[in-house]
Amino acid sequence: MKQSSLSMFAEDILKDYGSFMEEHDSKLQTLRQQMPDNAGGSQLLTSLTPAIEINYLDDTHNDFLNWHNTRLTESELLANKPLTTLANLCNQCNDLTQTAQQLQLQFVTTSTRLETRAGNGGREQTLYQMSAAIDFFCQIYFLLKRIIVVLQNIWMQLTAYVSNTVNIHEAHLFHVFDAMAELLEQLVVFNELTEQSSLSAKWPLYKKWLQTLLGKSSSSTFEVQGVQSSLDDIDSVISGNIFQMLLVSLLDTKKQMNLKDASVNYITQHSNAYVRQLLTTAIEATQANEWRNYEEPKQLLRLTSFICVLHKLGILLDGKLIKSVLETLSRYQRVPLQRNVFWSPHTFIGRHAKTLLKTQDKAVDCLKQYNASAEKLTSNDLKTCRQLGTQIALWSINMQRCFAAGPINQLKTFAKLILLGQSYGEQVNSLIDGLIRRHLTLALPITKSALFTIYKLLQYLQMLQKIFASNQIVCMRYVSSVLQWQTQKIQHLLLLTKRNILDLKLMQRKMSILTTLKLSERSLKGYPPTRRRLTIVNLALSEFLGKERLLPTDKQKLFKSISMRANNLSRYQQNILGQFDSTQLINNYDSLSISDTALKEYVQQQQNPFLLQNIFAASNKLDKNLALFKVDREAQDESVRSQRIFDWEREFLSNHLEFLLRVEALSHLLLSQDQPFTQQTIDYRLCINVAAIENDGVYNILRDNLENYFTATFYNLTTIAPHDWKSYEKMRHLANKLLQLRPVDDYLPNQIIDQGIDVLQIMRNIHTFASSYAYNMNLQLFVEMQSRNKHLDIIGTRHVANSVQTHGTGIINTTVNFIYQFLRQKFYTFSTFLHDEHIKSRLLKEFRYHADHKHVKPYQSYPYERAESFIKKIRKLGVSQNGETYMDLFRKVITQVGNAVGYVRLLQSGSKNANYRSRSFMSRFNSNFSRCDEKNLEETTQSSIREYEKSVEHLKECYSDNTNYFKLLMQGFQPFLCNPHNHHLKTFFLITPALMMNYIDYRVKEKLKMYKKDQMRCSLFEDGFAIGLIYILNMLNQLSEFHELGWSQTTAQQLQAERLKLKDIMATSESTQKGSPHKANVDEKLLQTVAITERHVNAYEQEYNLLYATLSSAEIFFQ
Structure with missing residues (x-):
């Protein structure tokens, strides 16, 4: 007892801590959302x-x-200065390279986002997004200008280094060239990104739009010139002229170098040696893989950019060397740099160092061989x-x-x-x-x-x-x-x-x-x-x-x-x-988003929990890094793949382990296998023990998710099929025994004998229930029309109340939702029947007749003969295998709709019954617990009082008379059925006379079956037709047109005419009998026929009166 109390106390503390953390996270998230988005901010990993x-x-x-410059002689200081300067420049190259790689990825995501927004929001949205990204474009421009300045300083320092009067001839420049070539590589990538981006096509439009706005504004000339200068600077970046800007700046640097012959020879010697080294590295990379430079093109980029820079500086390159370089570079076409950005070294050299190429040099396309060896x-x-x-x-x-x-x-x-x-x-x-x-x-x-x-x-x-x-x-x-x-x-x-x-x-x-x-x-x-x-x-x-x-x-x-x-x-x-944090890996990860189906299959194949954990952790890290470059929150939400991976695995394990539990629970019904080891069973039970998985700062525990799933599943299945509660209790026990999971007990009452048919069982088979049960509106019960048992099932208010007490208050809304789905199917059949050309044409004919004669004085009600003629014409269209006409089938649809609506009424009455039973647990007085705070009660007592008040308010809300489900069902279908496009539904009220005649004929025949033996299907009442008819007329707003037909007056006149006809026959017979007394036998047969006909007319009159009374009562429900 003491241990259980401690565990409950610990659970309460953990629950309070969890609620505190959730509240803290929600507040932190709110603060983050309130912070302005810095679209151009430097996003670093x-x-x-x-x-x-x-x-x-x-x-x-x-x-x-x-510090280390101290205590050095003058010659040492002279040797120290160029080395430290070059070291600083190399470090700057490394820093700029790292920043450029990250800005490249951000540029790609910005360009993609602008292209997506352009397709969704049009030109105005594109211009707005480009305005928001101006700060980012300026950062790119400043970065590229800084790169150009650093490269200029490197060449200036190199020339000053080799031209120094001190005899320093042993300097080896390859380390400096490496840093410079790495930076040139990023410059070439940026050049191709901007040139092939969609922004280069949209920029002139934005620039023209901004210039127009400046012309209309009251800005000063100085401000206009400043904006124009900034636009020109950004234009040079977006248009893809970055590398050309570098080459032009190097021409100015070349004029300032003032190289001596020895210096030129020295730089030329080392430059040729470095180019030879780059070429050797590029060739060596293709020994193991002939196409390695396609897959890792950094050597091609460095080699191409470096020889273009040397050519622009006027440094002489060895003829054989440059020939070998050009032959090597001409083999590579369509080299991928980013997702949709491809680069050709031969074309690049032709643009920036055209004199190096000869007229007969042509690029060799090796992609076919590459494709063959892929x-x-x-x-x-x-x-x-x-x-x-x-x-x-x-x-x-x-x-x-x-x-x-x-x-x-x-x-x-x-x-x-x-x-x-x-x-x-x-x-x-x-x-x-x-x-x-x-x-x-x-x-x-x-x-x-x-x-x-x-x-x-x-x-x-x-x-x-x-x-x-x-x-x-x-x-x-x-x-x-x-x-x-x-x-x-x-x-x-x-x-x-x-x-x-x-x-x-x-x-x-x-x-x-x-x-x-x-x-x-x-x-x-x-x-x-x-x-x-x-x-x-x-x-x-x-x-x-x-x-x-x-x-x-x-x-x-x-x-x-x-x-x-x-x-x-x-x-x-x-x-x-x-x-x-590799920008290339992040970019590749973002481009793999189209393969979610294959990734889902791969994740589901992992049976090792450590492998699963590695997948989750890797995806989470890449999602975090990718989110840094997706400034738009919608883009961030779409790119989070780690959560999708976790959801896939959770769904797969839930279904797979549930199937495993079902098989184990039913294993006693399976035959023993002769060779059990031949069956390959994949065991995923180890995956349950995977550690907590982080996703954007939130930790998800797979074990807890599975326990919650099985808890909800066993509870729902037990409520739907209470008779099978032992099976789900066994599955819960197996989940604890085999999977070490602890689903919460459902605490549901077991099924009893007086339970009747459960509400959820009816909900699950609502289509069968509506067609096989007859509804009595006055007694509020459903009676089975046909059964193989000795007794018929009856569903009343008491049975519904029992089910509501078993399953709780939420079952009412769920059942109404199921009935709504059932009515959708029936209304589709209803609309299809009225839309048929044979039916629609006849109804339009009746509509024209009614419209022409309803204002004529002798025309008081809809003629009985036209309704009878309508039924005969429908019969000519054909009958089913059971001998039923299309009118009979249409009447059944109306009846099933009415049964469903009547079942909603029965649910509401049963819920009120259950409410009355629950009322016995409440105080007889109108208790007011608002003063409990003044009594200084314990916190536990106060929380219990608050929970009690919530339950009482919930009962009032669910079972009050204000909850009109009929009105809700009408509001759900009325907008569609009253749509002006549904012209075929406007004449529905003209088919009601024929429907009612068909219904009366059916009811008279059904009641005659009551006096016969061996009748498998018969019913004493069927009020669903009347409720369904009024329900549909109300939704179509045709109730007043139905009353205008005066069909009750027509049927009364018809029945009265039948009786007068019988009286005329009897009067004629009496007069004839007086004239010829030898026809007694004939008169006796005539009297029997008249008596049968009179009983028939009385039966019809009684059914009509019952129908009209039911229709009048049904109208009250929908007022």
């Missing part, structure tokens, strides 16, 4: 910042440079994916062993494993990028197998990050030790180099190298060796490696290897955490 990071209290890199490459990717999976699994095992043993004892292994993990992450990203670029190049749809491979690779990325994330503290603790170890090795090699210089007594000749070595030592003394410091070290070390043989070849290789390790280890967190 925030996940680059790790959760655990060591920050050292050192100065900025500029202060560091001032299938083989895809199979190789699948094989590589499997190998990567195995390697990453072994790597994760080794990492866990290393963490368990303590990395401080095996720093060498730990360093290798970290670098190996980084390389695996780069391979996975490269494989994803290449797979998607291949499909873009060849314009092939992404197949199911390719999509499965991509998401398998995303799982590998998440697995790599999870290993580091779960051991962040250990990694951060020992990576510093590994870095110190690597820097100590570099310092040792630097010391050996200095000793060699001193031993060789080459102090004066090698002064520049010695100064560079001192600079490297001082740079490595600061901790941590950040990327900016290591850039200086790389430039400094490249001064002497490979030139003067100051170190043996093996030592030089070791030097380069250690330097590379230190570079990678210094930013291992950014390399690992930034795998999902």
